[in-house]
Amino acid sequence: MPHDALIVTRDGPVMKVTMNRPETRNALSPVMVRELGEAFQHARDDAGVRVVVLMGAGGNFCAGGDLKGMQGSDAVRGAGTETTAASNRRFGALLEMADALPKAVIALVEGACMGGGVGLIAIADWVIAERQAQIGTPEVTVGIVPAQITPFLVQRIGYAQARRLTAYGLRLGAEEALRVGLVHEIAAGRDDLMAKGVAAVNQCLRCAPGAVAETKRLVRASLGQPLGPVLDQASHMFAAALAGDAKEGIRAFQEKRKPAWAEKIENL
Numbered sequence: 001m002p003h004d005a006l007i008v009t010r011d012g013p014v015m016k017v018t019m020n021r022p023e024t025r026n027a028l029s030p031v032m033v034r035e036l037g038e039a040f041q042h043a044r045d046d047a048g049v050r051v052v053v054l055m056g057a058g059g060n061f062c063a064g065g066d067l068k069g070m071q072g073s074d075a076v077r078g079a080g081t082e083t084t085a086a087s088n089r090r091f092g093a094l095l096e097m098a099d100a101l102p103k104a105v106i107a108l109v110e111g112a113c114m115g116g117g118v119g120l121i122a123i124a125d126w127v128i129a130e131r132q133a134q135i136g137t138p139e140v141t142v143g144i145v146p147a148q149i150t151p152f153l154v155q156r157i158g159y160a161q162a163r164r165l166t167a168y169g170l171r172l173g174a175e176e177a178l179r180v181g182l183v184h185e186i187a188a189g190r191d192d193l194m195a196k197g198v199a200a201v202n203q204c205l206r207c208a209p210g211a212v213a214e215t216k217r218l219v220r221a222s223l224g225q226p227l228g229p230v231l232d233q234a235s236h237m238f239a240a241a242l243a244g245d246a247k248e249g250i251r252a253f254q255e256k257r258k259p260a261w262a263e264k265i266e267n268l
Helices: 030-045 082-099 116-122 138-142 150-157 159-167 174-180 190-205 209-221 227-243 245-254
Strands: 006-011 014-019 051-056 104-109 112-114 126-130 134-136 171-173 185-187
Touching (some): 006 030, 030 082, 051 190, 082 116, 104 190, 112 116, 116 134, 116 150, 126 174, 126 190, 138 159, 150 159, 174 185, 209 245, 227 245
Parallel strands (some): 014 051, 051 104, 126 185
Antiparallel strands (some): 006 014, 134 171
């Protein structure tokens, strides 16, 4: 399917999604949000897709919302706020779907990662940032509320760090983003970023798809829930896994071979 704001490629179990508005540093337009939603939905529904790699074209990840586009919104023109609110909420729905994706999501970050781009890395399972990347939430500095990304940042980095980051428009270097928990690894440059991305994909492809999906679901269920019911749910997940994928995994371990689901890529 052709895209206007993305480049989507497929190589076996890996879907690479590249935000492709380099002239705007890959700012989020309504078209890009819609196409990202379609890409994540396709990844969710296609059993052959096991890893989604999210990147930006032209040396930047994502500059956040498109301020130029916002100038034409109903809210700015004084025509009411409901249509603008609905458009903003569609980005939150995208983040909800991506956060719940039962597949691996790896974000490779270089250049600018601002506003909504930070929301996208907040829902990723594995975030690798090039050392010179800048990551921030400058919305309040232009009078905007970082509306849809804030709950995901609270989940990702905790109340205190999320409040400081979002309420005061901070921009973090890669090292500080690593320290607060927005980033998992730092790459020395673009070549290292891609090499680390390949290594992350291959680690994901070592894991049983069903176990990945259930473990991600268990992690999400653990947020703010009483421990007892979560552990009850986890015990049934454990038993179902033993009755399913684990039979092959344990047999492969005993036979000193790779399990049937293990795959490997050479490059991205």
